[in-house]
Amino acid sequence: MYIDPFGLERWFAEYEHEADIMLAESGIRSLDAGRFDLNPGKLGYVIPTNGDPEFRASVGDRYDRSADEVLFTCGTQEANFLTFLSLLGDESGLCEEGTGSGTHAVVVTPTYQALHAVPDAFGDVTRVELEPPEWELDSEAVADAARDDTAVIVVNNPNNPTGQYHDEAAMRAVYDVAVERDAYLLCDEVYRLLAAEPQPPVASYGAHGISTTSLTKAYGLAGLRFGWVAGPEPVVKRAWRWKDYTTISPSLFGQHIAKQALGGQEDDILSENRALAADHRGRVADWVAEHDLDWLDPVGVNAFVTVPDSFDDAESFCRAVVEEASVVLAPGHLFGFPDRFRIGFGLPTDELEEGLDRVSRVIEASGGASVEGDAATRSGGDD
Template sequence: MDIEPFTLERWFAAHEHEADIMLAESGIRSLSASRFDLDVGKLGYVIPTNGDPSFRAEIAARYGRDQDEVVFTCGTQEANFLAFLSLLNEGDHAVVVTPTYQSLHAVPDSLGTVTRVELTPPEWSLDPDAIAEAMRPETTLVVVNNPNNPTGKYHSEETMNAVYELAADRGVYLLCDEVYRMLADDPIPPVASMGPYGISTTSLTKAYGLAGLRFGWLAGPPEVVSTINHWKDYTTISPSPFGQHVAKQAIDAENEILAENRGLAREHKAETHSVLETHGLDWYDPVGVNGFVTVPDGFATGRSFCERFLREESVVLAPGDAFGVSDRFRIGFGLAREELNEGLSRLDSFLSRHE
């Protein structure tokens, strides 16, 4: 298995520790641990190792599935990774909608072959016919991220139903990374609820503000989940008992948590848009907490812009080439208010100096 370096994560690893502000954070600001009961009791394995059955049943009901069609994972990243290991072998083919988080195309490409279907600015719309044209006889999987990272595009229920139907008609699974779904004011139904070929992955990281739990899950057809459980024996074995303990409380309190987080995302998006608009920068109105912004005049690429901004203001943004789009950068507006205000102030000052 040969896989390319993870461009975005290497950028963060090189710069976020020393910078004053992380203005490329991709999730909502973290909740305080003091909101939860933290006494998990004994720190043993979760038994059974795919997660507490009653909790899995509660999560499965959201997708119209049963407990054996859900597996708890270490965040969405592990859920996606295990799905790819389970569904792709040498000679298999996947169709991946891009731009997107690199692992969603790099891991499938390391296991089989990938054809990318590109979203195009300014609307970043998804054309189901383009997916149909990209599919081959050996296609086993279609991969979509909805809402999309980095663009913030939220593909409609009609579009996702159309993609599901064309995949299912060919006996192909549709995997949708839905980690930002619950930040939408009116979330569309998850892909795993659309039928036997639908697979949904998500976590409590981006929408709930609980990245440190590393708690996520996959919901999908029983034959896929069964294979994933075999692969999981070779990765994390079981979810963290601490993560599962707090995750149960977060799900019990999710109406309160999500209302709070959605309100914060709306307010922060408006404040961020105001600064960008002042300087003539453009983005697609995003769902979630990420915006994919045009590069200002005078900068050749998103990377050169991000490097200069980091050097002068000690603030990290994400260069668009980490998503395969060199003339954009990603900004995250989900962080805590004081940090966002300071980051936007430095961005405003920097842009003013270089106009």
């Protein structure tokens, strides 16, 4: 079995440790641990190992699903991994009706590499490419790519890297394709709660819907490594069977803090984070316009921006930015688009402003579009 190296992680490994400013992180800035009670009691495994049943029931309510239709995982990454293992590992099918049997996946790209590299290692992947500048989801293209042996259709919504938030009608049209093919629709919804008006999650659509997510991006709690898969019981059960061999149980600290973050603190955390995302989106929009670049005004804290004309491609631009200005951006070739770079703007405001100023200076030094007036006065302040 072969797995492609994770291009973005390797790029981060090359630069993240040494660089001053990380403008390539795709989530919101991390919350301080001091805001939570940090004492979960005795440090055993989480028992039962699929997660506290009452807490799973309350997470299940968010999807109109029961506790047995939720499995707690170490982040969305493990949730996706276990789901792919469950769906593509063999051809036996998961339900009496055979839903999800097959080794073929249709994956809507560009997207987070794990969402196509992992199913490609276990099975066979057909990609359906979103097209710039709107990156719209085309259910007919998905239908054309689906086959009798398609077990799962995969969408990341809101999308990393483009920031496109496919609307509910488009998502339901893709869900219908999954139903027609007796397959599942797996939606990675890790950015969903950064939207001002989040749509219903795909696991609430019906028997063919699976949602994965975590507290990493919208809550600013990447270090918890706490997420879940929610969906039909046969899928969740089979994912649990695989989890016995990966991480056994979710993290005890993760579950302890997740209960607080999804409990009494949730409204405060999400409203703070959405306000930060909206404010920063405005600042980056100004910056993009000042440099004559193009983007889709994104949902979440990621945008996929065109490379300034004075550079050959995203890789040469991003290398110049990190080497001359110690700011890490994510080059678009890692997502199959060498004429774009991904900028993450969820970091603290002063770091964002400093990072944008530094990137401006690299663009100006290369002869690219210059910013009128003093860039430092653009929006100012750490608020």
